[in-house]
Amino acid sequence: MSQKQEIKSLAYYILDVFTSEKYKGNPLAVVVTNEDLLLSTYKDISKEFGYSETSFIQFSKELNTLKVRSFTPTGFEINGAGHNLLGAVHAFVFDDKQFNSDLNHLPKIIMKDKIVEVAVAGSKLGLLQQPAIIKQAIPTASLLKALSLLEDEIGYDDLMPNVVATEVSHLMVPLKDEKALAKIKSDKRLLSELAKQYHFQGVYCFFITKDTPEFSIKSRFFNPGIGIDEDPATGSAAGPLAGFLHKAGIIKENNEYKITQGEAMDRASDIRVQVKDDGTMVSGNSVIVMKGNIFV
Incomplete structure (x- = not known):
């Protein structure tokens, strides 16, 4: 009798970003990972969700660091910090049971090996972009x-x-x-x-x-x-x-x-x-x- 192959699952969230009203704003899938995935896996998951972007978050408690990567359905990796990053950080905060975090105690945010400055104003998150x-x-x-x-x-x-x-x-x-x-x-x-x-x-x-x-x-x-x-x-x-x-x-x-x-x-x-x-x-x-x- 052959042994059943273990099926790995990842938690995900769907958020509407740049809005306080459900089913408005920009929908974003945020997938929680414990390790780096194969590039093909990032792309496959992003294609499966089909949103303009899908973000992947990986939290290190020891380093107090949240790594974020984002992909379009065509497999293009996003460099810019927009709804893809803002929604990813909000998802991290919403999952307070797993990450024990809130808007007042955010970890260091890293996207594409760069630290992103995140500001908090009430329930809003702000991302500082470079001078235009x-x-x-x-x-x-x-x-x-x-x-x-x-x-x-x-x-x-x-x-x-x-x-x-x-x-x-x-x-x-x-x-x-x-x-x-x-x-x-x-x-x-x-x-x-x-x-x-x-x-x-x-x-x-x-x-x-x-x-x-x-x-x-x-x-x-x-x-x-x-x-x-x-x-x-x-x-x-x-x-x-x-x-x-x-x-x-x-x-x-x-x-x-x-x-x-x-x-x-x-x-x-x-x-x-x-x-x-x-x-x-x-x-x-x-x-x-x-x-x-x-x-x-």
């Missing part, structure tokens, strides 16, 4: 077919499309109004070609509304090159956008601003950004919606 660097302007004409827009719909005051980077380079596309944002239909092939040509990852389209005491920002994000047709919340793009607007004199240092993303997908997200002298803080809430085990 404006890399290069992109011709408006090259974006018209890729986004199904007219030339006079692109631009806000003197702002025009530019590649901006913190940890990751994204293309910032300012728009005239909310109508232009809503009508966008992205062409995956053309956007992917532009990303290769101008060396950026995703496209962050936005417009500024002044119907609040100061103003808020509404946005949409597309990154077909790594398997994200549209994303409901993108912290790695919110940081570069805040830096872009700050360098243009549109937002002020140390003030907090709201970015709303995901409305076109019926998954409205609330991303908060604050430009500081040493970078940009991107913050938000998360809510857990599922937990279980995945077999590997």
